[in-house]
Amino acid sequence: MNAIEVTGLSRHFGGFKAVDDVSFHVGRGEIFGYLGANGAGKSTTIRMLCGLLTPSAGDAVVAGHSIARAPEAVKTAIGYMSQRFSLYLDLTVEDNLRFFGGAYGGSGRALAVRIDEMLERTELGDHRRDVTGALPGGIRQRVALASSLLHRPEIVFLDEPTAGVDPTSRRAFWRLIRTLAQAGTTVFVTTHYMDEAEYCARIGLMVGGRLVALDTPAALKSTWVPGRMFNVRLPGQAAVDRLAARPGLLGLEAFGLGYHVRLASGADPRTFFRPDEVVETVEATLEDVFLAAVATPPAACATKG
């Protein structure tokens, strides 16, 4: 059975459809990435899956329990790390862990042992007695992760866990997540860092409350940004317009100082580009997928996703 099974899940706030008829499933031990712009409905989805928000329509079965009918049973089976790493900043790292462990019903010797274990696993041993508010974001993030894992949840939901954290800490954090998944924990993670999304086994792409695409990173790239991609320096707007008019062009997006140009498989780059255009071949990234998905009208998305 899947760890998460979502069917027709919707959440409306008044007339606003924050999440609109979303269906997908996540397998056990999978790292599932949930991508989208701010306000696309990522956090609303995650809050519904954690039993924090009641769905307006549809349902999801999380760790074997319905989020609409048994949200309390869902809560005991999952871990949740909210966007702001909601720790108590005036408490020490250990105080925070002891509290969250207790909130899940842990106590005494067993909890103390488990806290030691988590501190070691997240490499927080040195910070045990530090006041959480005085620690940098990267360390707080690990404390938040540790506190959501104390009760050995089957599934852990991480809502933008790396927001505002430096690249080194982000890298270390993802190493932790991979270890976690290897040990069998299902990881559901939202992010808007496209490089991080590459670490996920599968990715769902949210645009305006709808799930417009869901696949492995490689498949998403070949579906959404087919053809070959080149990075081109163009001398001015006139050159851009001229290039846009040539046959065989699939996509043209400003990227860094130059442009990402996508050519249909039939087009020959040697004849397509003019000699004064500096061209290099590049790999399509999830960012290209994201830009393509956001630019596509919803009706067209449905056929691709």
Added chain:
Amino acid sequence: MRFGRPLQRVLALAAKETTHVRRDPRTLYMALGVPAMMILLFGFGVSFDRDALPLAIVDQDHGEASRRLERAFVGGGEFVVAARPGDPKDVDGLFRKGAASAALVIPVGFARDSARPGGANVQLLLDGADANGANLALGKADALAQAAGVGLEHREVRGSPPVEARIWTRFNPSNRSALFLVPGLVALILSMVTVMLTALTVAREWERGSMEQLFATPVGRSEIILGKLLPYLALGVVQLLLVLVAGSYVFDVPMRGSIGLLAMMSVLFLLGMLGQGLLLSIVTRNQMVATQIGTMSTMLPSMLLSGFMYPVENMPIVLRAVSAVIPARYFIDGLRGVLLKGNGLAQLWPQVVALTIFAAAMLVASTAAFKRRLA
């Protein structure tokens, strides 16, 4: 590790709340420092006791007996001679200027009448504009005149028509206002400070965003309320002891009744106040707003409508109705009953019932208003 145990969850919350308090000295200062300061300031500052009342003496007899009576009035320090007008008509002017608040008129023939079996009479004129002061002056003068074996005929000027009063003060024979004020102060201080303690706690979690994390755990809403209540109840009990001990040592407030009954009423009152703070915190989700409503909804009613300073019986019907739902009123009655009169449950059960109803209502309302979902 086993999960799903409510007691562990409540204890975890209570321990966390205690750590918050330990790490934030301001909470402790507010919980213990402010009450201690308030009881000293109020206890010494607010007093209805009047010593050295300015007295005008109109001596028309000019005898040895007159001087003896004057000495009786002035000797204890209750009155000081402020003027000696020749004519009782001048007393009005003295009252108007505020130069005297009472006048003793010793008529011609006072010395002669004192020697007779029927005794002599003097007249006491009182400035009724300050009704409170007039009453005190009357009480004191009456006692002094009786001691001196003189009949006292008194008349309030600018006030109500003459009344004959036979005063016999029980339970607080020296009429010290501290005895009357301290129980009221205890209620006032506890209600203000205690509501504040819990008014901050839930709103703070909303403001910091930790409420969402808390809701993601299996902790139930009644568990959150209990876990937040218990540490502050303990703090409230310490506060109560501090204020009561200060009251009894500094102001010699007696303890005539049962400590058990006192403890029961105090805990009920504290629960009600903590519950009120929680309710405000839950409904407003904002520390600032909760604090302000908390102060307004406790300080003014506890001060003005509880019988702390003004007797409830004298209030217009509307205010009396309002005062019926103010827990401080019942707590003050209860405290005065236990401390000063030594009353037991037989007399004070209505107060105990009222306090229980208030505490239960606040806790039920808090739990009902507390939505464990985000929207």
